[in-house]
Amino acid sequence: MRPVERVIASLRRRPEIRALSRQARALGIPAWIVGGALRDALLGLPVPEIDIAVAGDAEGLARALAGEGLGTAVFVSRDRPGPRVFRVAGRRPLDIAELEGNTIEKDLGRRDFTVNALALSLATGELTDPFGGVDDLARRRLRAVHPRNLLSDPLRALRAARFVATHALAPDRGTLAAARRAAAGLWLVAPERVTAELWKLLGAESAQPAWAWAARAGLLPATLGLRLTPAKARRAARSLSALERGAVRALSPERRRRVRLARLATRLGLSPRRTRSWLKARRAGRRESDEVPRLQELAESARTIQTRRDAWRWVLEAGPLATDAAALFLVSRPSGERLAARLRRLARRPPPRVDVTGDDVVRWLGIRPGPEVGRLLSELRLAAAMGTVCNRREARTWLSGQAEEPSRPAIISAH
Numbered sequence: 001m002r003p004v005e006r007v008i009a010s011l012r013r014r015p016e017i018r019a020l021s022r023q024a025r026a027l028g029i030p031a032w033i034v035g036g037a038l039r040d041a042l043l044g045l046p047v048p049e050i051d052i053a054v055a056g057d058a059e060g061l062a063r064a065l066a067g068e069g070l071g072t073a074v075f076v077s078r079d080r081p082g083p084r085v086f087r088v089a090g091r092r093p094l095d096i097a098e099l100e101g102n103t104i105e106k107d108l109g110r111r112d113f114t115v116n117a118l119a120l121s122l123a124t125g126e127l128t129d130p131f132g133g134v135d136d137l138a139r140r141r142l143r144a145v146h147p148r149n150l151l152s153d154p155l156r157a158l159r160a161a162r163f164v165a166t167h168a169l170a171p172d173r174g175t176l177a178a179a180r181r182a183a184a185g186l187w188l189v190a191p192e193r194v195t196a197e198l199w200k201l202l203g204a205e206s207a208q209p210a211w212a213w214a215a216r217a218g219l220l221p222a223t224l225g226l227r228l229t230p231a232k233a234r235r236a237a238r239s240l241s242a243l244e245r246g247a248v249r250a251l252s253p254e255r256r257r258r259v260r261l262a263r264l265a266t267r268l269g270l271s272p273r274r275t276r277s278w279l280k281a282r283r284a285g286r287r288e289s290d291e292v293p294r295l296q297e298l299a300e301s302a303r304t305i306q307t308r309r310d311a312w313r314w315v316l317e318a319g320p321l322a323t324d325a326a327a328l329f330l331v332s333r334p335s336g337e338r339l340a341a342r343l344r345r346l347a348r349r350p351p352p353r354v355d356v357t358g359d360d361v362v363r364w365l366g367i368r369p370g371p372e373v374g375r376l377l378s379e380l381r382l383a384a385a386m387g388t389v390c391n392r393r394e395a396r397t398w399l400s401g402q403a404e405e406p407s408r409p410a411i412i413s414a415h
Contacts, residue, residue: 001138007041008125011050016070016092020052021122023064029056031096032104032119032128039115042137043167049093053107053119058096062086065094105130112156114143115169142169147178154185155193158219162201165210179217186222192283198223202260203253208240224264225282232268239267242331251324258288259324262295263331272296291321298325299332305339312385315346316378322347351385354395364396376402 011017011033024031037050054061062073071090077083083098099107105128108117114133121128136143142163150156157179163169171179186194201210214220215237221228228236243260251259265275272293279289298318302325305311315322323344330340358373367373376399383389389398 001042002044004042004127004134007038008120008127011037011041011047011120012122012125014050014092016065016088016090016094017050017122019065019068019070020061020094023061023068024054024122027056027061027064029054029061030104031055031061031122033122034104034108034119035111035116038118038120038127039133039137039167042134045167049095052094052096053099053104054096055099055102055104058084058086058098062088062094062096070094104128109145110149111145112149112153112159113163113175114145115163117145140169142171142175144175144178147174147181150175150178150182151185153189154182154222155189155197157182157186157217158194158197158201158214158223161210161214161217161219162197162204163210164213165201165204165207171213176213176217179219183218183222186219189222191225191281194223194225195282195284198282199257202257205249205256206244207256207260208244211240212237224268224278226268226278228268235267236264239264245331247327247330251327255324258292258295259328261288261292262299262328265292266296266299266332295321295325295328298322299328302326302329302336302339302343303333305343309382309386311339311342311346312351313382315343316351316381316385318347351381352387352390354380354384354389354392356380356392356395356399360392360396361399364399 012021017033020031031052031054033050034053035051037047041047059073059075065071065088066073071088071093074087074089075084076087076095077085077097083100085095085097088094088096100110101107104119108119108128108130111117114131114136116133117129117131118133119128120126127134131143131145142160144150144156144160150160160171160175160179164171201207201214204210214223215233220233220236224236226232240260240263243256243263248256248259261279262275265278270278275293275296276289279292298314298321302314305314318325326340326343326347329343330336356377358369358377361367361373361376362369365376379402380389380395380399383398384395389395
C-alpha cells in the first residue's frame, strides 16, 4: 500500500481538485474527497474519477466548476432518494454529493465497507478514518462498516464479491455473515444494478475466487436471476474455475466477461436461445445478448471439425469471435488442445480473399439472385482461404464447376 501522506499530496495536486478547493473555499462549503478515490489511490490503482462529499449546496459548487471549464454540471440523482448528487462531466469527472447526515462521520457511517469509509478534507488535508479502513487496506481485508448497511442495500453484498475480484480484498467472517443475511433481498434490486456489478466481477483478470465467495454467501441465484436447484448452484459455483488459465486471462475485460458468461450459461444447461432470453431479462446490452449465445454455438460446433476444410469453414463463420470461441471450446473439451491451437492459429492469419461480388456470380453463371448466390460466395471465400482460388479468373472457372453441385449444410447453425 502507498504511504498515506504521499497519496494525500498527490490527490490534492490534481488540477480539478485544486479548482474544487478554490471554489469550495470561495462559496464557504466544506468539502471532502471520499470513498473509492482514496481507496484506489492508497492501493496504487488508477483514479479516473473522484467522489466528493459536501456540507452545502452541491449544485452551486458543480455549476461554479463548470463555469471554470472543468466540464458540464449534470444532476444525476433525480430518480433515487437521498442527498442530491451532481456530476461535473469533463476529462476527469467529479461526482459531488451532499452529506448523508449533518457530519462527515455520520455520512461515512452509512457506507458499505471500511475501505470506502474514508474522507480527505480539502480545507485541511486531514484524513478521517473512523472505522479503520486504512488498516484494513494494508491487511487487504474487506470489512462491513455495519451489517445493517448491507441489509439496507443488498447490492452491497454482491459488491463485496466484486472487490474480491477487482481489488484482491478478502472479506472477513462478519462480512460473509452479513452478505448471507442480505442475499434474499438481492432479488428485489433492479436487474440493471445487479448486472453492472456482475459485469465488473466477470471482467476481472481472476474471477473464480470472487465467484466462489459469492456462492458461499448464497448470492448466485439472485445475481443470475435464476431459481437454481442445489445441483445447478454447485455447477454455477464451479463454472469459472477452468477459465483461470492464461488464454482467457490475457483477453480484454469485455472479452473475458463474454467468455465467462458463455461458460456459465452452458454449465447451467441453457441453450443459446435461452441464454439470449436470460441476458435480455438481466438488462444486458445487445452485444452481450448476441455474442454470448454465439460463443456457445461456436464452441459446440467446433466438436464436429475433422478436416482442414472444416477448420477453415469454422474460422470464417466465427469471424472476430474465433479466438474466444476456441478458448471456450478448449475449456469444455481439454483433450482438444491441438485443435484449439490450430483454430487460434488460423484465426490470427487474415485469410486470402478474391474480389468477387454477387453481381459477378449472377452475370458469370447466368443465374437469378437468391440464396444460391450467397452459398456460392461463401464456398468461394472458403476456397480462397485454403489457397484453391487466387484471382478472379480462377474464381470464375471454379464457380462454373460448383454451380451445379448440391448445397452443403454449414457446420454452424444460423441464428
